[in-house]
Amino acid sequence: MVLFRVNPCSSVAMNVRAAIFVSLLCPSLAFAQAPADAPPVRIDIPAIDAPYNTEHGYRAPSMQQSLALSEGFYEGTHRWIQRAWGEHVWYARFTIVAADAFDTLLLPLPGSDGWTHEEYHRAVLGRRGFDSFNDVYKFRFAADAIAVSHVEDADLMALKRDRPAEQVRMSAAGIEGEYDLVQRLEGNQFFARSPAWHAPLYWIVKIGSAEYVASGSSADTNAETDEMNRQDGANVEARDFTGHDFTAWVYDLFRPDEAYAARGVHPSGVGIDRYIKPSDLTAEELGYLRHEGHLQLLNFVDPFLIGWRGVSIPVKGSPLRLTANLGHVLTPFGHTVDTNVFLSRGRMSLLFVAHAYGNREHTFPGLEARLVNYPITVGGHALDVSSRVAFWRQPADQRFNAAEGDGGGLISVKVRSGGVRRFGAFAEVQAKTAGWVAGTEALDRNVSVRAGVSIALR
Numbered sequence: 001m002v003l004f005r006v007n008p009c010s011s012v013a014m015n016v017r018a019a020i021f022v023s024l025l026c027p028s029l030a031f032a033q034a035p036a037d038a039p040p041v042r043i044d045i046p047a048i049d050a051p052y053n054t055e056h057g058y059r060a061p062s063m064q065q066s067l068a069l070s071e072g073f074y075e076g077t078h079r080w081i082q083r084a085w086g087e088h089v090w091y092a093r094f095t096i097v098a099a100d101a102f103d104t105l106l107l108p109l110p111g112s113d114g115w116t117h118e119e120y121h122r123a124v125l126g127r128r129g130f131d132s133f134n135d136v137y138k139f140r141f142a143a144d145a146i147a148v149s150h151v152e153d154a155d156l157m158a159l160k161r162d163r164p165a166e167q168v169r170m171s172a173a174g175i176e177g178e179y180d181l182v183q184r185l186e187g188n189q190f191f192a193r194s195p196a197w198h199a200p201l202y203w204i205v206k207i208g209s210a211e212y213v214a215s216g217s218s219a220d221t222n223a224e225t226d227e228m229n230r231q232d233g234a235n236v237e238a239r240d241f242t243g244h245d246f247t248a249w250v251y252d253l254f255r256p257d258e259a260y261a262a263r264g265v266h267p268s269g270v271g272i273d274r275y276i277k278p279s280d281l282t283a284e285e286l287g288y289l290r291h292e293g294h295l296q297l298l299n300f301v302d303p304f305l306i307g308w309r310g311v312s313i314p315v316k317g318s319p320l321r322l323t324a325n326l327g328h329v330l331t332p333f334g335h336t337v338d339t340n341v342f343l344s345r346g347r348m349s350l351l352f353v354a355h356a357y358g359n360r361e362h363t364f365p366g367l368e369a370r371l372v373n374y375p376i377t378v379g380g381h382a383l384d385v386s387s388r389v390a391f392w393r394q395p396a397d398q399r400f401n402a403a404e405g406d407g408g409g410l411i412s413v414k415v416r417s418g419g420v421r422r423f424g425a426f427a428e429v430q431a432k433t434a435g436w437v438a439g440t441e442a443l444d445r446n447v448s449v450r451a452g453v454s455i456a457l458r
Contacts, residue, residue: 001121001147001174001240040456041192042373042384042418043072044426047452052441056129063177063439064450066119071184073111075457078196097200104204108136113178113205114146120177121148121241124170127441128163130155132241145228147240153260153272156241160260164252165332165398165443167260169436171242171249172330175209179299179329180439182206183340186304190323190342191349191372199307206299213330214293216246217278217286225277226267234270243275249330250289251276253400292328292335301326310342318346331436332443333395333402334359336366347375357405359395364405366392373416382419386428388412394435398443408433416454424454 045068048054052062061069078096085092108114118134125132125148133150140146160167182202188194215221221244232239242248252258264273278286302325303310310323320343327338334357341352348371355366368390376383393405410432418424428450436443 001118001145001243001245040420040458041075041188041194041196042416042424043075043455043457044068044414044416045072045452045455046428046450049448049450051446051448052123052127055127059126059129061119061123062126063120063123063180063441066116066123067177067180067184067439068452069111070113070116070181071188072455072457073109074113074181074185074198074201075188075194075196078198078201079194079457082195082197093197096197100200100204104201105208107139107141108146110136112136113181113201116177116181117174118146118148120173120180121170123441124166124173125151125155125159125241128155128159128166130159145240147238148242149240150237151239151241153236153274156272156274157260160252160258163443164256168249168252168256168398168400169332169443171245171252172332174245175212176329176438178205178209179327183327186302186325187342187351187372189304190309190321191344193309197307199305202302202305206296206302206305210293210296210299213246213289213296216244216250216289217281217293219278221247222277222279225275229267229273229275232266232268234266234268236271239271239274241274244277246289246292246330247276247278247281248274250285250292251281253332253334254282254285254288256399292330295328295335295337298326298328298337315345320345329438331357332398333357333400333436336436349373353390355392357392357394359400359402362395362403362405364393364395366390366394368410381417384416384418386414386416388430390437392435398436406434408435410435410437414450418454418456420456422456424456425452426454427451 046065049062049065053060077099081095081099082092085095103109103112104114115134115136118136122132122134131150132148135147135149182205185198225243228243261272266273303323304325310321313320322341322343324339324341327340329336337356337358339354343350351370351372353368357364357366368388370388371386373384373386376385388410390410392409393407395402396404396406410430412428412430414426414428416424416426431447432440432445434444
């Protein structure tokens with residue numbers, strides 16, 4: 001559930017003020033560093049993502065499908081606003097701030113950040129064939145909360161019983177999707193030199209997510225949860241799948257073997273009392289949630305927030321461009337703290353990530369490298385090749401209390417056509433062992449095949 005950062009009045013105002021402040025603080029950085037002759041940004045939208053789309057009848061969108069649609073939503077709308085204003089940079093900036101505040105905080109639209117948040121929640125349910133509904137499609141203006149509704153108690157009981165790590169991941173998946181979106185847009189700005197200005201969106205996402213995690217230990221959330229239960233009443237279909245995302249996340253993180261029905265009966269007397277309040281948490285659980293709220297501040301160690309796209313170092317031949325940032329994302333076993341290093345020289349674009357996977361008392365390492373859109377020519381046809389290799393040790397069975405780690409890894413290859421044409425196509429194969437990977441629904445071993453259309457945004 002998106003609680004609009006829990007307090008809709010003060011939080012919306014805070015996020016909008018922050019975005020406006022950044023637009024004033026950085027008068028020309030982002031626009032000035034995007035060259036006019038930058039190549040088009042290509043958005044790869046999977047028409048098929050198997051087995052997710054096909055395993056339980058046709059089901060969509062997957063995490064990667066919703067991520068691609070949101071990437072296109074913001075790359076398209078932001079650059080169209082900038083183009084409409086032309087040289088009037090300040091008008092374009094304030095228009096983008098207003099647009100982001102509207103579609104993210106006041107009336108989330110399909111394709112926007114709030115929509116992606118809910119679709120990542122739904123994808124965890126959907127992979128097991130469990131139905132749900134994204135209440136973004138109800139188009140409620142300035143809603144106090146947006147639910148993933150039409151979820152059956154029986155499905156939640158089965159997920160907690162059979163796959164407790166997925167139950168934990170489901171609650172945190174919303175901001176996982178938001179941070180995936182930010183990283184995707186930052187990659188476009190660095191590697192493809194996208195001229196689109198996304199800084200207000202980055203601030204809205206990061207302030208809102210940090211505030212949302214921190215609010216899980218606030219006493220105010222008790223009263224807000226009681227009010228949600230009162231509004232839902234005996235209507236099980238109207239209920240969100242979890243209520244406050246992070247009280248539920250930490251509750252199930254600490255209690256993976258507790259039966260879902262142990263939450264008790266809903267105050268209406270109908271169904272299970274799904275929503276966890278801070279008052280339901282132990283002192284240790286509240287302390288851990290506060291700690292994770294503090295770690296969210298690592299997400300602000302990010303030069304893209306001020307429109308800075310890195311440095312260029314003179315090297316014989318082509319200059320080397322580089323930048324780096326930090327990230328903190330909640331996982332089924334606790335969290336990952338990531339160091340992301342972006343490098344580009346000539347035709348070679350690389351992203352390196354060092355992961356520190358942390359559970360209750362231990363930290364486990366992970367490394368990955370990504371080759372981004374390397375151009376080749378085959379039979380006179382221009383192609384881009386992207387690949388990804390990752391290795392890790394993560395807590396055994398994705399458990400918060402695990403003292404030992406399980407080794408694993410991932411490899412993927414994507415080939416895309418298109419060149420200078422408006423439309424092209426792509427195909428991707430990804431194989432992984434058991435383990436958590438942001439933007440991938442499967443926590444177990446999995447092979448995914450994706451294919452779809454590639455659209456060039458100029």
